[in-house]
Structure formats: C-alpha cells, structure tokens
Amino acid sequence: MSNRKRIKITIDGKEIETYEGTLIIKAAEDAGIYIPRLCYHEALKPDGNCRMCFVEIEGLRKPVPSCLTPAKEGMVIRTDTDALKKHRSSILEMILTTHPMDCPICDQAGECALQDYYFQYDLKESRWREKKEKKPKRVHWGKNLIYDAARCIICKRCVRFLDEITGTQELGVFERGIHSYIGLFDGNRIENDYSGNLVDICPVGAITDLDFRFKSRVWFLNRTPSICPFCARGCNIEIHTNTKNPFSSQRVYRIKPRKNLEVNKWWICDEGRYSYEFIDSDRIEYPMARGKKTSWDSVRQEILKIVGKDVRLYVSAWMSNEELTYWMQIAKTFDWKLSLVGKPRGKGDEILKLPDKNPNRKGAEILGIREEIGHEEVAVVFHFLPVSLERHKIKIGIFTNKFEGMDKFDIIIPAAVFAEKEGSWTNFQGKVQNFQKALEPIGEAKSEGEIGEFLANTLGLDLQWEIGKYREEFEKELRKWNG
C-alpha cells in the first residue's frame, strides 16, 4: 500500500487525498461522501452490475460507475447532480418493476438498501402496468438460509462472497434477463461456517435468516456493541435485544458483526452468530445449595465456613480482565491459590475461528494465571468444571447456566453472562476490547465483580469492586507483559 502514489482528487468540491488506483467509491467513502451502491461491497471485488454508483467526471462525456473506476491525479468528480439523481431514480424504477414490494412481511424492511434508496431518490408511483414476474419465494439454501428469488436484485454479492471469502462456491447465477435467479449448483447446500454473513451482505431481503425469520421487526431492536465470547479472536459484534414484550421470554434476537478490520473484518462465524441461546435459557437465576434453591443469607453462612481454610480459586477464561484482576487481589489478600479453567480446545480455520474457544485466555496469561490442579480443602469454581474436583471438600460454584452435577456443589451463586455486564477481554493478538451491558442480569444473578465484593465483605474484607480501578491495574500488567 505505502509505495503507491498519493494523489489529490476533488469530489463534490471537496479536495481529498488518496492513493492512486483506489476506487472512487472507496476514496469518497473514506472522505465521508457516501455514493449509493447495491452491488459494491468493500470486502468483495467490484462487479459493476447494478449501475447505482454512477458519478460524473469532468472531461468525460458519460457518467461512469464509481465502483469500477480507479482514482487518478486531478480528477474532478461530482456525485450529486440532477442528472445523476434522475439516473438513480430510473435504476430503482427498473428494479422495482420486478420487485414484489412485500416490505410489510420482509425481514429486511428497515435496513434494506432498496427501501432506503427508494425513499431517498425515487419516491414516485410505479408506472409498471404489466404483471410482475412470479418467482419462488421460499427456497431453502441450507441449515439457516431462505432465498426469495422475487426479491433478489441479482447483485451477485452472495456469489462473490462464496467465491472470494469462503472459497466454497455453492452459488451461481442461472438463466438470463428477467428470468435470472441465484441458485445452488447441483447437489450443494450452503453449510459452510460463515453462511450467516450472506444475510448481512445481501442488500435486500432476498436472503433471510431462518433463525431470525419473523421473530421481530428490526426497528424494535436495541443494538449494543459487544464482543463475541466463543473464541480467542474476539470478533466485534452487536447484540440485538428487545425486552419490551411481556409475552415473550426471549431477550436476545440476533447477533450481527461489527466491522473491525484488524480483528474480524466484516464477518463473524455461524457459531458466534447462532449460539446466543444460552443468554436466555437454562440460566441459574437464584443461589442454589446442593441443587436446591436457597437464600443469599445461607450463601453468606456457607461462605463463612471457609474462613481459615486452604482455598483454591478456579477463575475462568470467560471472565473479564477487570474481574480477573479483582479476584486476584482478593486471592492475594487471603493467600488463596489461583488456577484457570476454560472450555476445551476445538477446531479452528483460516478465516476467523481459532482453536481456543475462550475469549480471555490471553488476559489470564498476562496476569500469570495458569491451569493447575490443586488439593486444597475449599474450591471456588467459575463457569467451568476443572478436571477433578474430588479432592476438595467444600465446593462453591459461580455459574451462569445449569449443568449436569450441580447438586455436588455446596453453594452455587448465579452469575451474569457477558451480555449482562460490561468489561473487556484480551484477544489472541493482545488487543483489549470492551463489551457493553445489553441486558439486566436475569433473576438474582450478579456479575463476577459484584460476587467478589459480596464474598470479600462477608469475609470482613473491605475491597470494593470498581471496574475503572481494576481496568487501570490490568493495563499496568499489560504494559509490563508487552515489555
């Protein structure tokens, strides 16, 4: 990149600097000028089939597609002339002659490029008097995708994604002209690990997600920036929630990726996208003693029993940097031993997925917490069962979801999942990434920080949980670790 020549171009009267050969649509976007597009996607090779992105260049007789034209020194470009607006309106009118316009039952409505551009550039009644072309509206493409040929505008983003990003090439364009549709090559189904991204890149509602289909309208959803917990990459995500419906216990409706070029680019894997169910179902909502519901008072009694005994904390690789630092502080004060537990390693791939299925093993490593087995009298276990618990006599658990063998624990304290608290994780690259609170903790669950404070106070230690303070302390450790 850096050996490419810096050039100056003018877009809509604004002088901008870019590299020679950058596509005009990209150069403009980087400078804050948005050129409408349907087929162009930053991540994919340009195809130039939708003709939405035309711009005028001084010296050229006809408008050109900005997604195919590289910038050259001194170009003077206009993106907002009346002729261009008329051109866009005509393109839209043409697309809409074959479009079913079933926005009321289309899951994309509200975040649909076609809808948005129609309101921006077209906004007139259709002049089409013929019958609309009828096409299949419910084609199952694979485990989670439904294709609606009638809504498809043949922008080929999906085809290019499967060619260029996953390399699995399940889809192609069949037939011609008004009859064309996107179809699976013989014997294929879309079962790759990144299929959910097709729903995101499809600019219209032609690909819908079976998991989200008809669950909600998009404008009812609250969007909270967060981090995916399912592997050490820490993909940037958005959690879409709705807690306003008193007749539904579902709180999380879907997970969407957030663009971060250094970590996950534009994508997330299907595991991260579809595994949000644990946030709402099978949760431990109250303190439990030997598998039965109990009160916070008896939790306090039980905790008092560990005074003066040897204790081992099994902190987990799903806890935030701040919580780990805080619990380390507690352990240091009482002279307790520390080890790490987490999910076992799984499969990784070349795109995003990593074999380490924990979001914060790196954070624990920076703090010097290792996986070891102990034989102290008391074990305090977070989230995951260590290899062997038999040697510990008193077992205290801090868990989010119900699991096999809960009755073996003297006390289980209900913990908040990542979506119910704020904090940060350190991904495999050593990047500290924040996640925000999307929901209130379920039932009586508390965050691990609050549980730490509860435990410390019960044991007569005045050590407050202050997220900012422990963030700073963690960052000190991080600087030391980075050298």
Next chain:
Amino acid sequence: MRLFIEAVKGLGVTMKHFFLNMFYHILRFFHLSHKKGETVTTQYPEEKRETFTRVRLRHRLLSRDDGRLRCVACYMCATACPAQCIYIEAEEDPRNPLEKKPKQFIINLGRCAYCGFCVEACPEDALRMDVHVPEISEYKKEDLLYDIDKLTHW
C-alpha cells in the same frame, strides 16, 4: 350581604335545572316526550345512547374468504400504536402465497387509547374497530388482553 345574594342566585340556577329535568323525566317516564338536549339520565343497560359514528371502539380481526386471517403479522399496527399495547408473534404460513401469519396477536385494551392508528396503519385491512358497541368491560384486568380468539369472535 353580596355573598348572600350570589348564593341565592346560584341556588336559583340549581333549582331551575332540577325542576326542568324532573319535568322532562316525568314526560319521558310516561312516554310523552323523548326530547334530546336535556340532562336526562339514560337508563343503561335497558336503554342505550346512540354513539357518534366517528367513535372508535372494540377491535376486530377480519378473515379472508377462505377463513384465514387477513393479518400477515407485519407489525405495522404495533409500530404505529402510541400506547404500545399490541403484541404479535409471527410464524411461517406454509400455504402459498402468504408467507407470514400471526401465531399470537394480543391487544391490551386496558392500555389502548382508542386512537385508531392501528386501523389506519394496517396494509391488509385486517384490523378494524367497532362503531356502535361500547361494551368493552371485563371483571379482571387480565381479561382485557384480547387475543386472536376474542378479536375474531364478536
């Protein structure tokens, strides 16, 4: 003294209305007159007052000729509703050509403001409101949650 005069004047107005209304009541009792405009108690429920045609009352969900609900669970009514009292759960309609139908459709009439926005918003003309039936009363608050069953039977 002035206060006393004003009080007597006030009493005069009261007495005037009292006797006038009483007179009309008696006429009415003997079916001699049904003149409107006087303050006459309507003997509900034996007798019902006419409602204006612009009044919007109980909601109804309409059906198509084949018995299916017209509603396609598009949530437009729920979106338009200022009281946020419409709760819809949608599901796949396996019969073509409609793709979507409501599995659950609840209007909380205890919260409804009877503004009629939901009727205006509906693209399918699936939701309408009664005009002349003012009886929307229940013994329990929960019974004011009208579901598909209650909204389609009247």
